[in-house]
Amino acid sequence: MTEELIIAGFGGQGVLSMGKILAYSGIMQDQEVSWMPSYGPEMRGGTANVTVIVSDERISSPILTIFDTAIILNQQSMDKFEKSVRPGGTLIYDPNGITRHPERTDINIYQIEGARLASEMGNTKIFNMVVLGAYLKVNPIVKLENVIKGLKNSLPARYHKLIPLNEDAINTGMKNVVDMHILN
Amino acid sequence: MGELKLMKGNEALAEAAIRAGADAYFGYPITPQSEVIEYLMAEKPHERTGMVVLQAESEVAAINMIYGAAGAGKKVMTSSSSPGISLKQEGLSYIAGAELPCVYANVVRGGPGLGTIQPSQADYFQSTKGGGHGDYRQIVLAPASVQEMADFVKLGFELAFKYRLPVLILSDGVIGQMMEKVELFDQVPRLTDKEIEEKYPWATTGRKKGTERRVITSLALQAHEMEAHNLKLQAKYKTIRENEVRYEAINCDDAEYILVAYGSSARIAQKTVQMARQKGLKVGLFRLITLYPFPSVDMQELCKQGVKGFLAVEMSSGQMVEDVMLAVKGCAKVAHFGRFGGVVHTPEEVLNALEQKIIGG
Structure with a gap:
């Protein structure tokens, strides 16, 4: 199993930390992982994306142009990465702020209203965990228990009280992911 | 672990x-x-x-x-x-x-x-x-x-x-x-x-009574002294070339074409090897671990094994490729591919370059 994934959105949406949690969860179940952020002069308010690879084998290139899955969280990223999903692959997006919805018919498309659900839960910071939940429902590459284990191992003890909230957010994402276009 | x-x-x-x-x-x-x-x-x-x-x-x-x-x-x-x-x-x-x-x-x-x-x-x-x-x-x-x-x-x-x-x-x-x-x-x-003093007889750890003065300098004003010092350095570099070469050969055993790369380019090239193998092309990756000493002898061995061409993949306009040319001494075709100035090449670009510059060229 090798999953090559891009998560793309605005800086500050938790794109990079979502990737990090996923990578950490992979380590918890003895998989190989890589996490490669786009880094450059564009930072605050600009676009941010990260390539995450989780695999049973040694990982080759951490830099890719074609992905198994794209998680897209703003319009700029939709414009840039809709075309980068391999045929038969998966696109998950939050419709918040999206003016042009994905049009491809050769990939699986799912929607998650992460921004709305997180604000209904009373904490917009858990937006990325709602989206992560949606992704793990569609593609359960890591087990939920390993995500929690990863959070425990990567977060300083003073943040451990937030783990149940994060778990709720993941579960909310899992329950609310919507099929938009599914291949036969 | x-x-x-x-x-x-x-x-x-x-x-x-x-x-x-x-x-x-x-x-x-x-x-x-x-x-x-x-x-x-x-x-x-x-x-x-x-x-x-x-x-x-x-x-x-x-x-x-x-x-x-x-x-x-x-x-x-x-x-x-x-x-x-x-x-x-x-x-x-x-x-x-x-x-x-x-x-x-x-x-x-x-x-x-x-x-x-x-x-x-x-x-x-x-x-x-x-x-x-x-x-x-x-x-x-x-x-x-x-x-x-x-x-x-x-x-x-x-x-x-x-x-x-x-x-x-x-x-x-x-x-x-x-x-x-x-x-x-x-x-x-x-x-x-104390361990440093005992282990490294050259280290300037403070002169004690009855011990030799230890001098650290790169200066020798007499030319013949400097030449002797240079000869000593060169002998050391020769020992390093003979003993410290490190590399990793991936899918090279049956390869007709070899990508030579190091660092992040080697990771990208490894993906190219997977893509090329899927297309039925016999491509291997020679990943340099030491850039100095350069694994020249081992690269020549690949020529004897029947490799037809080497593509040096590096994020520069062509620097390591010169060492590949010196190593293989014209026994096979050598070309360079790389993006540079901060642009990172993709596995697809490397495969295209291999097909155009080495296999088809």
Whole structure:
């Protein structure tokens, strides 16, 4: 199993930390992982994306142009990465702020209203965990228990009280992911 | 099994310096390697092992602190990125001339000049041909993973003290900035002053009554003395060339075409090999681990085995490719491919170049 994934959105949406949690969860179940952020002069308010690879084998290139899955969280990223999903692959997006919805018919498309659900839960910071939940429902590459284990191992003890909230957010994402276009 | 962590290459390098038993790190921040000093400052290694971490007033100051501390037999490290490494060249030449051990890392960014902060491999000539003045060489290790960023610090110190020369860990913005799983080696204890005095008869640890005066210098005004010193250095470099070559041959056994690459380009090229194999092309990857010494002899062996062409893949306009040409001595076709100035090539671009420049060309 090798999953090559891009998560793309605005800086500050938790794109990079979502990737990090996923990578950490992979380590918890003895998989190989890589996490490669786009880094450059564009930072605050600009676009941010990260390539995450989780695999049973040694990982080759951490830099890719074609992905198994794209998680897209703003319009700029939709414009840039809709075309980068391999045929038969998966696109998950939050419709918040999206003016042009994905049009491809050769990939699986799912929607998650992460921004709305997180604000209904009373904490917009858990937006990325709602989206992560949606992704793990569609593609359960890591087990939920390993995500929690990863959070425990990567977060300083003073943040451990937030783990149940994060778990709720993941579960909310899992329950609310919507099929938009599914291949036969 | 050591401790498993998810770390950036730069962080792994910093953590490895503490664990390798380094006595000091002197540095100055620059993107894309600032996490090295950031991590060291946050980690407070003086509380863990007694290691000193100091932000110098400049790169020039940092390398001269290295020169001084190395002269006292201490295990010392610095790091920077391309423009900062250029500033360190005078000090490095002195360290090589005075035959002192040190480890330093260059997390390469696009140049020339102030360039860009994006990844590049355009410092190959500077790294392997002697970036400072004079007839000296240094061992150059090229990590291709976060794991190797950690492991090569330990290996680098071993080699630096074995041969008494600077060892360069040459990575780039990709390896420095990406996170991977890393298994950290156990803490190596720092040497005590007494151990240093006993172990390193050259170290200037303070003259005691009845002992010989120890002098560290790169200066010998008499030309014949300097020539003799140079001959000694050259003999050392020959020993290194004969004993310290390191590389990894991936899918090379039946290969007709070979991609030659190091560092992040080797990772990208490995994907190209997978893609080429799926198309039925017999392609292998010759990944350089030491850039100096260069694995020339082993590359010639590939020619004898029937390899028809080599594509040197590097994020530069063509530097390592010259060493590949010298190594294979015309026995097979050699071409270069690489994006540069901070642009990273994709596995697809490498495959296209292979098909056009080597297989079809």
